[in-house]
Amino acid sequence: MSVNKVILLGYVGSDPDIRYPEKDRAVAFMSLATNEYYGGAGAEITEWHRLVMGGQNAILAEKYIRKGSQLYIEGKLKSREYDDKFKIRRWITEIIVDRVELLGRKQEPPA
Numbered sequence: 001m002s003v004n005k006v007i008l009l010g011y012v013g014s015d016p017d018i019r020y021p022e023k024d025r026a027v028a029f030m031s032l033a034t035n036e037y038y039g040g041a042g043a044e045i046t047e048w049h050r051l052v053m054g055g056q057n058a059i060l061a062e063k064y065i066r067k068g069s070q071l072y073i074e075g076k077l078k079s080r081e082y083d084d085k086f087k088i089r090r091w092i093t094e095i096i097v098d099r100v101e102l103l104g105r106k107q108e109p110p111a
Contacts, residue, residue, distance in 0.1 A: 004076040006095050008049060009103075010034040012069045016053075016061040028053040028061035032071060032095075051075070053097045060100065070103040 013031035020026055032049045051073065053061050065071070075097040084090050 006075050006077055007073070008032060008034055008095070009072050010049070010070070012065055012067055012071060013048065014067050016065050018058065018062045026054070026058035026062060028058040028065075030061065030065070032073070050092065050094045051097050052078075052094045053100065057097055057100050060102070064102055066105075068105050070105065072101040072103055073097050074099040 010032045013033050016028040016030040018026055018028050028051075030051050030053075032051050034047050034049065036045045036047070037043070038045065073095065075095045077093055078096050079091060079093045081089060081091045
């Protein structure tokens, strides 16, 4: 038995990049930040995750998700390799999103 399941709660780092590889099929790409807090020193470490959404999730992203949106996501890890524009082999791990919930926006401090 094996399991490939990811659950994240974090904030979107930039507006989604929406692409249409086929006429009626949208794919959304975006980054999501999660934070971990350590010890009494108050150290905070931010981890960035690359999300990939297809189908209805991509349409939701196009309409409602913006930089600073707080998301709850469930998905699976997928790694792939590609050649960059300089023909250098690169590896990337992405989260293929199965479920997404828009929770709100990051609170700005009062002016």
